[in-house]
Amino acid sequence: MRSRQIRNRRKRLILAIVLAVCVTSGLICAAAVSAATGSASALVIDGDKTYRVDRGQTEQMLAQAWKQGMEPIEPEDETERVENSDTVTVRRGVDLYVLEGGQREKFLAHKGETVEEALQDNGLGLKAEDQVTPSRDLVISASLTVEIKRLCRVSVAASGETKELELFGGTVESALNEAQVKLGEGDGCNFDLETPLEDGMEIVVSQALRVRITADGKTKVYQVAAATVASALEKCGISVGKEDRLNVPWDEELKDGMRIILQRVKVEEEKEKEEIDYETKYISTRDLPEGETKRLTAGLKGSKESAYRAVYVDGRLESRELLSEKVTAEPIKEVIMRGTGYTTTAPQLEFEDDGSGYQGGESSSGASDTGSRPALSVNAQGGTFTDAWGETVTYTKAMTGTCTAYCIPGGTTSVGLEAVRGVIAVDPKIIPYGTRMYVASPDGQIVYGYGVAGDTGGACLDGDIIADLCYDTLEECSIIGRREMVLFLLP
Structure with missing residues (x-):
């Protein structure tokens, strides 16, 4: 029995020696082939598939793998190769859907990375206390949907009381429900009820107040929840222009029973064409009897363009200020001759004979009285x-x-x-x-x-x-x- 065991050990030892020799010979042959061809062996890993290629540039190695049946590289895919390494890893892009705060968004992830890594790559960092489904450590192998519920520490202030809450995700409405705060008719909140919660959010509930607002020729009573006059006008759908006037300060705290009067102010630049009266100049002349007048030059009115700043309050002109004026035509003076001479039986014209044969007045032989010029x-x-x-x-x-x-x-x-x-x-x-x-x-x-x-x-x-x-x-x-x-x- 003992001799048989010794013989079996010898057989196994001989077999091991033969196998070692064969492996060594194979390695020597492979090295010889590599040396003969001038290339070294490298790998391209695509998920669960591995392609053996010649070492070279990354693009060359991918091209060799593609010839061996690897799927083409798409725009959403990425490749990774550590410097001077013999391995290129292909990471295939997949769709990543993220549910957060009631909203669903689509992002790009890659196979082989974890959920947390994919979220981080897309700018969605996680805190240790945040809840992620599926697990943040899950390795992505296909398209998937991830739900994030972040820990939000919020405060709810209502009826003079403030409550501090810790919630995972949700909306403002869910925070109000958690704080057991109900909105009455006309009550308001500083956030829309569907707004997703954020860490540090301060939620304030305002009770509706009764105010009387006069605007655009009408007076109405409103039940509105607002902190200031400006907020109340906005919630009542009343717009306020830059020049409009209020009887109370814009930022005054809203009070129950307050009366608000809004005056519409319209400022316009008006242009008008206006006449300029002409002046009258009198010239004394002895060519006319004393007390008589005669127009020598007709007057002509001028014109000017004036620009005014007009202020209208609720449609009525309140003030008008002259901004500028430009004379477009100067007036022409009227010239009147006023007689200072003696009355004669035959009035003489103010013109002198030019030698044409005509004599002033009714005289046919006498010369003009005015003399030579x-x-x-x-x-x-x-x-x-x-x-x-x-x-x-x-x-x-x-x-x-x-x-x-x-x-x-x-x-x-x-x-x-x-x-x-x-x-x-x-x-x-x-x-x-x-x-x-x-x-x-x-x-x-x-x-x-x-x-x-x-x-x-x-x-x-x-x-x-x-x-x-x-x-x-x-x-x-x-x-x-x-x-x-x-x-x-x-x-």
């Missing part, structure tokens, strides 16, 4: 001249050309002025309407005097004349006829 010095670019009444006048431009005269008793001009002496018809493209002028012959003997561009001259538009001078009578028109005159344009 000096010739005018003309500078087309502007300067000064002395008018028929001895005043030195500044002008901006002088134009010399043919003028005619016209008369429309009781008529009006193209711009709406009364057609009287002092109105001058022009081409407005050359001489703008409203331009003040002094008109006389170059030698100073025929004086039309002061006037304003206030009519359109047909012959002026054709270029035949530079101005058509309006008179009150045809007799006065005959003095001018058609002759060369100088137009001094005044500033």
Whole structure:
């Protein structure tokens, strides 16, 4: 018996030696093959599957594994390789659904990581006391749903009493139920009842108060739970504009029976076009009998644009403040000649004979009473001249050309002025309407005097004349006829 046991031991020893020799030979052959091919063995691990590949770049190793039947790498998948290691690990992406506070959200997780690691990767850190289902240590192998119930320490204040609670998840409503607080009709809470609980949340229940609110022409009584006047208006659906006014401070504590009056304030910038009255200037002349007057230049009203800041309270104008004004057209002075001479039996015109044969008044042989006047010095670019009444006048431009005269008793001009002496018809493209002028012959003997561009001259538009001078009578028109005159344009 003993010799048989010895023989069996010898057989097992011989077999072990043979196996060792075979394994050693295999390893030597594998090393020789690797040395001959110039590559080393490496692994690609994809879940429960392992692929043996040649060592190289990660992309090359994955390509070899793919040729061996590995599933392609998708965008949600990730690969991991420790530096200088021979192993590449593939982690396949899966859907991770998280339920927290009554809300469900979708995230990305990877097979092989734990639930806690997946939550951490998605920014959902856990505290030690938080409850997680399934376990936070579970290794993810497929898509799954995780429910988180966080420990929330909250306070509930109602009816002058405050309760401290510790709850795992839930909403504000569940906290009120836990604190045995019931909301009465009109009572309010500083959070919506469906708001998920958060650690440190302070929940305040407000009892409804009776307030009277006047706004937009109506007065109503409300039962509202609010801490301040502003909050009460908001809960009653009454918007308040930036300029609106309240009879009580905006942040005043709301009280039972309070009366709130809201006035709507509207601020507008209004623009208006307004007329500017013209002034009247009187000039004394001996050419008219004392006590008589004659208009030399028709007045023309100016215009201006004014901007106002208007404040309306509940639709009624409260104040109006002038912000700015801009003159768009200067008024033209009215010039009236006032007689200082003696009364004669035959009134004389204020014009002197220019040698055409016409004599002032009814006399056919006598000369004008006013005497000779000096010739005018003309500078087309502007300067000064002395008018028929001895005043030195500044002008901006002088134009010399043919003028005619016209008369429309009781008529009006193209711009709406009364057609009287002092109105001058022009081409407005050359001489703008409203331009003040002094008109006389170059030698100073025929004086039309002061006037304003206030009519359109047909012959002026054709270029035949530079101005058509309006008179009150045809007799006065005959003095001018058609002759060369100088137009001094005044500033």
